[in-house]
Amino acid sequence: MARQGSGMAFVFLVAFGLVAFASATPYDVVEKNGWIVPTSDTYYSDWLADKKFVTGDVLEFTYTAGRHSVLEVSKADYDSCTTTNPTNMYTTGDDKVTLGDPGTYFFVCGVQGHCGLNQKIPIVVGASTPTPVASPPAKNSTTPPTTTPPTTSPPTTTPPTTTTPPTPPGSASGLHAAGALVLSVVMVFVASLVL
Numbered sequence: 001m002a003r004q005g006s007g008m009a010f011v012f013l014v015a016f017g018l019v020a021f022a023s024a025t026p027y028d029v030v031e032k033n034g035w036i037v038p039t040s041d042t043y044y045s046d047w048l049a050d051k052k053f054v055t056g057d058v059l060e061f062t063y064t065a066g067r068h069s070v071l072e073v074s075k076a077d078y079d080s081c082t083t084t085n086p087t088n089m090y091t092t093g094d095d096k097v098t099l100g101d102p103g104t105y106f107f108v109c110g111v112q113g114h115c116g117l118n119q120k121i122p123i124v125v126g127a128s129t130p131t132p133v134a135s136p137p138a139k140n141s142t143t144p145p146t147t148t149p150p151t152t153s154p155p156t157t158t159p160p161t162t163t164t165p166p167t168p169p170g171s172a173s174g175l176h177a178a179g180a181l182v183l184s185v186v187m188v189f190v191a192s193l194v195l
Contacts, residue, residue: 024056029121035063035070035109037117044121054128057099065093069110078106078122081115099125
């Protein structure tokens with residue numbers, strides 16, 4: 001019996017790990033041109049404009065090794081282009097950085113002078129909770145509206161209340177969550193066959 005309990009615990013740990021892995025999104029930093037000294041003042045901000053990073057997403061820095069590097073630095077070091085105290089250093093030319101807890105991460109090129117030429121990028125990471133999907137608008141009613149004559153009533157001191165309609169099942173998750181759920185179910189099934 002103890003073996004079966006520990007086996008199920010293992011299955012659940014694997015399933016939850018796969019959910020986190022399956023929901024991560026890879027981002028090739030500036031896609032086509034990669035991690036370079038920017039060709040314009042808005043080179044990196046233009047790329048960031050439509051990005052929403054969450055915990056577990058992966059930044060892929062592609063560049064010519066030896067000509068550039070990627071340093072993760074503090075905000076103060078980012079602002080001053082100080083490259084002597086990096087939190088993390090990447091030098092392969094094909095660096096994959098998994099984003100951690102929500103917050104802002106600061107990356108600069110470690111080659112002398114490149115940060116001063118704006119080869120640096122701030123990455124804002126939000127929580128990895130699913131984004132709710134808006135409910136569809138209500139259908140028009142075919143019943144004509146009715147009017148009720150106004151009535152007078154004494155003033156009340158009770159504040160108005162609002163209610164939020166319940167979220168329809170399945171509408172609060174995106175494709176990543178659905179794919180992660182399917183992957184998790186398959187892995188639990190396979191693991192239960194093995195155990």
